[in-house]
Amino acid sequence: MTPRDISIGLLASETGCKVQTIRYYEEIGLLPEPPRTAGNQRVYDERHVKRLSFIRHSRELGFSLDAIREMLALSDNADQPCETVDRIAKSHLDDVVEKIAQLTSLKKELQRMVKHCKGGRISECRIIEVLADHSHGHCLTDHKV
Amino acid sequence: MTPRDISIGLLASETGCKVQTIRYYEEIGLLPEPPRTAGNQRVYDERHVKRLSFIRHSRELGFSLDAIREMLALSDNADQPCETVDRIAKSHLDDVVEKIAQLTSLKKELQRMVKHCKGGRISECRIIEVLADHSHGHCLTDHKV
DNA sequence: CTTGCACCTACAGTGGCTGTAGATATTAGG
DNA sequence: CCTAATATCTACAGCCACTGTAGGTGCAAG
Numbered sequence: 001m002t003p004r005d006i007s008i009g010l011l012a013s014e015t016g017c018k019v020q021t022i023r024y025y026e027e028i029g030l031l032p033e034p035p036r037t038a039g040n041q042r043v044y045d046e047r048h049v050k051r052l053s054f055i056r057h058s059r060e061l062g063f064s065l066d067a068i069r070e071m072l073a074l075s076d077n078a079d080q081p082c083e084t085v086d087r088i089a090k091s092h093l094d095d096v097v098e099k100i101a102q103l104t105s106l107k108k109e110l111q112r113m114v115k116h117c118k119g120g121r122i123s124e125c126r127i128i129e130v131l132a133d134h135s136h137g138h139c140l141t142d143h144k145v
Numbered sequence: 146m147t148p149r150d151i152s153i154g155l156l157a158s159e160t161g162c163k164v165q166t167i168r169y170y171e172e173i174g175l176l177p178e179p180p181r182t183a184g185n186q187r188v189y190d191e192r193h194v195k196r197l198s199f200i201r202h203s204r205e206l207g208f209s210l211d212a213i214r215e216m217l218a219l220s221d222n223a224d225q226p227c228e229t230v231d232r233i234a235k236s237h238l239d240d241v242v243e244k245i246a247q248l249t250s251l252k253k254e255l256q257r258m259v260k261h262c263k264g265g266r267i268s269e270c271r272i273i274e275v276l277a278d279h280s281h282g283h284c285l286t287d288h289k290v
Numbered sequence: 291c292t293t294g295c296a297c298c299t300a301c302a303g304t305g306g307c308t309g310t311a312g313a314t315a316t317t318a319g320g
Numbered sequence: 321c322c323t324a325a326t327a328t329c330t331a332c333a334g335c336c337a338c339t340g341t342a343g344g345t346g347c348a349a350g
Contacts, residue, residue: 007316007327007328008327008328008329009326009327009328018307018308019327019328020307020308020309021306021307021308023329023330024306024307024308028306037315037316038315039314039315039316039328039329040314040315040328040329040330041314041315041316041327041328041329042328042329050277053277053278054276054277057275057276057277058276059306061251061254061255061276062251064305064306065305065306066305071272071273071276074267074273075267075273075277077267078266078267078268079266079267079268080266080267081264081265081266081267082262082264082265082266082267082270082272082273083264085262085267085270085272085273086259086262086264086270086272089255089258089259089262089272090259092255093252093255093256093259096248096251096252096255097252099248100245100248100249100252103241103244103245103248104245106206106207106241107238107241107242107245109206110206110234110237110238110241111238113234114231114234114235114238117227117230117231117234119226119227119228119231120226120227121223121224121225121226121227122219122220122222122223122224122225122226122227122230123223123224125227125230125231127216127227127230127231127234128216128219128220128227128230130202131199131202131203131206131216132195132198132199132202132220133198134198134202134205152296152297153296153297154296154297163338163339164296164297165338165339165340166337166338166339168298168299169337169338169339173337182346182347183346184297184298184345184346184347185297185298185345185346186296186297186298186345186346186347187297187298204337209336209337210336210337
């Protein structure tokens with residue numbers, strides 16, 4: 001029939017995706033339900049490999065499943081303008097940039113904390129102190145969560 | 146009795162923590178069960194405010210509830226050396242640093258993607274292309290997830 | 291005394307999987 | 321052809337750190 005029929009395990013190892021995750025993607029409608037063998041086992045083909053690779057790579061780049069769902073829908077309409085895809089990617093990029101800023105300010109605060117710890121007793125530990133009493137001064141970085 | 150008895154709502158507004166979250170922390174044993182009024186409502190005092198502030202600030206710094214649980218246990222033993230606290234904080238700092246590195250490499254890849262999108266049709270969209278076909282070349286950044 | 295808000299318990303849902311149990315299918319070796 | 325090992329099947333529970341909901345009770349002000 002199709003040039004190459006593969007089992008779910010093979011699809012998993014080709015895409016670096018766990019078998020359960022593939023079934024999960026099918027359940028939430030990200031992957032189409034594949035045909036089955038007489039014994040009820042899923043049979044995939046090249047198109048599934050492509051679609052799942054798209055999903056996996058998008059996930060590695062941190063896109064949400066909802067964003068991926070939207071991009072997949074768009075990628076099926078080759079004639080449509082790619083504004084929406086561009087918007088999704090840019091918005092995600094903004095999120096990433098903001099997250100980096102947050103983490104960087106976090107890093108500074110943690111570094112200050114750790115630096116001040118002289119390795120003595122809990123009672124004189126700067127880390128505990130800072131955690132217990134954020135309100136008192138030395139708050140350089142106002143990071144929002 | 147105690148200098149200042151406060152309700153759960155007041156504790157919430159003083160610490161910037163939602164009421165449900167306070168009850169959740171109690172449920173998982175992070176906050177001690179407070180005494181109740183005759184009508185079964187929780188009554189807190191200054192010690193609860195302090196403990197919850199410690200938790201909230203630690204959470205803002207991204208510590209896990211397990212790490213916080215451990216640090217709280219340690220902070221009750223003023224005589225113990227603060228090695229463990231130091232280790233937890235340093236390990237968390239390491240995580241944050243690694244996360245920043247990951248996100249930075251992600252940012253670069255997203256920026257490259259977005260830059261190449263000329264705003265045409267889906268069929269010629271670089272973003273879709275890159276997502277669909279990660280394997281082909283131009284992979285500067287090998288970020289591990 | 292009533293109105294309205296704060297509080298109570300118990301439980302379901304979020305995202306994105308991951309792991310488990312117990313049953314069936316397939317495949318490789320003898 | 322038979323068996324044993326592996327792969328797959330379904331259905332469901334669990335992870336983290338909450339958040340939200342439904343349906344009921346407590347309490348203070350007017």
